[in-house]
Amino acid sequence: MAVYLVTGAAGFIGANYVHFLLEREPDAHVVAVDYIGFAGNIANLDTAIGKVSFVQADIADLEAMEAIYRKHRPDFVVNFAAESHNDRAILGPSVFMRSNALGAQVMAEASRLVPVTSHVHVSTIEVYGELAAGQQWFTERSPLNAKTPYSAAKAAGDQMVRAYMATYPDLNVRMTHCANNYGRFQLPEKLIPLAVTNLLRGRKVPVYGDGLQSRDWLHVDDHCAAVHQVLHADLPPIPVAAGTDPGLLPIFDISARCEVTNLDIARRVCAELGLDPAEWIEHIPDRPNHDRRYLIDPTKLETELGWAPTREFDAGIAETVAWYVSHRDWWEKIIAEKGDLGFDWSRVGPAAVG
Numbered sequence: 001m002a003v004y005l006v007t008g009a010a011g012f013i014g015a016n017y018v019h020f021l022l023e024r025e026p027d028a029h030v031v032a033v034d035y036i037g038f039a040g041n042i043a044n045l046d047t048a049i050g051k052v053s054f055v056q057a058d059i060a061d062l063e064a065m066e067a068i069y070r071k072h073r074p075d076f077v078v079n080f081a082a083e084s085h086n087d088r089a090i091l092g093p094s095v096f097m098r099s100n101a102l103g104a105q106v107m108a109e110a111s112r113l114v115p116v117t118s119h120v121h122v123s124t125i126e127v128y129g130e131l132a133a134g135q136q137w138f139t140e141r142s143p144l145n146a147k148t149p150y151s152a153a154k155a156a157g158d159q160m161v162r163a164y165m166a167t168y169p170d171l172n173v174r175m176t177h178c179a180n181n182y183g184r185f186q187l188p189e190k191l192i193p194l195a196v197t198n199l200l201r202g203r204k205v206p207v208y209g210d211g212l213q214s215r216d217w218l219h220v221d222d223h224c225a226a227v228h229q230v231l232h233a234d235l236p237p238i239p240v241a242a243g244t245d246p247g248l249l250p251i252f253d254i255s256a257r258c259e260v261t262n263l264d265i266a267r268r269v270c271a272e273l274g275l276d277p278a279e280w281i282e283h284i285p286d287r288p289n290h291d292r293r294y295l296i297d298p299t300k301l302e303t304e305l306g307w308a309p310t311r312e313f314d315a316g317i318a319e320t321v322a323w324y325v326s327h328r329d330w331w332e333k334i335i336a337e338k339g340d341l342g343f344d345w346s347r348v349g350p351a352a353v354g
């Protein structure tokens with residue numbers, strides 16, 4: 001029986017991956033780890049509780065992580081745990097550095113101290129920064145050029161994971177960079193669930209600035225399948241040439257090449273709910289230092305591992321909006337506990353940012 005250790009398991013993507021695993025490998029033993037930070041929500045694991053071993057722990061705490069590894073002896077590790085909201089990172093970067101940078105290193109170190117079959121570090125398109133005018137997309141060979149506190153902390157974690165790949169090649173640590181995800185269980189501070197839950201409460205959808213920030217969108221189910229494929233791929237040893245060519249490292253970029261502006265996302269959500277975008281979208285002051293455009297090239301994942309996205313964007317958005325409509329209890333509880341989750345940068349002000 002394979003043992004999987006999944007961190008960030010009570011968050012959006014981690015929880016989706018736990019459900020994916022239980023369906024895909026019903027005989028596996030899943031150890032779900034999360035420290036239940038701001039975005040952690042144990043309700044995301046609802047039907048999984050009883051089928052997984054849940055451990056509340058901080059991935060940046062090496063002693064705690066080593067103890068979990070020694071107790072459960074995982075074969076496969078997927079590290080989704082991170083602080084993930086760009087807006088929140090502007091207000092308090094330190095917790096992001098701890099989870100996203102130190103946490104990434106501690107997880108790789110735990111896999112060094114208690115060896116596993118393979119370990120995937122889950123990272124983001126955002127470590128590459130924003131595309132320059134005329135630049136088509138990022139690839140695994142693009143330089144890390146993060147410019148926000150969230151993405152810079154993720155990039156710091158990536159650098160450490162790359163160092164582990166190169167220094168301890170037998171560890172079998174791999175890494176993915178994924179486009180923006182959408183789907184069920186996403187905290188309503190992120191664009192799509194924020195838009196749906198605002199509209200369902202008779203509030204407008206706030207769109208930063210002109211709304212023409214462009215993002216690369218992937219259904220969370222396709223992300224989970226890609227991570228699983230990378231975890232289990234039979235990869236060749238890392239060649240010496242990878243020292244000067246990151247394209248040769250076991251790093252895979254994940255995308256469906258689906259570029260949509262934030263304004264268009266807001267319009268689609270309005271349309272799904274039968275509301276007139278002209279009436280229900282409001283433009284508000286942009287957040288500081290907002291990346292303008294991302295797009296990432298999944299060719300390596302497609303050609304070397306045979307992965308392909310399966311979810312078509314129009315149907316995926318419709319199904320996602322319908323999920324939030326039919327799971328009102330899930331998000332009303334979150335909003336009751338945490339308050340309204342949208343950011344108004346005209347009111348937050350420079351003092352809070354500083």
Ligand SMILES: NC(=O)c1ccc[n+]([C@@H]2O[C@H](COP(=O)([O-])OP(=O)(O)OC[C@H]3O[C@@H](n4cnc5c(N)ncnc54)[C@H](O)[C@@H]3O)[C@@H](O)[C@H]2O)c1
Nearest residue numbers: 008010011012013035037039040058059082084099180181
């Ligand atoms: N959401 C996206 O669009 C997207 C896209 C690409 C990559 N990613 C990456 O995927 C991963 C998961 O993202 P998400 O959207 O599910 O985020 P999320 O914020 O919804 O969930 C992250 C989870 O990690 C937990 N966590 C944070 N720090 C921790 C720590 N130190 N110890 C234990 N648990 C901790 C949180 O409590 C939360 O439950 C992150 O690494 C993120 O960078 C996300």
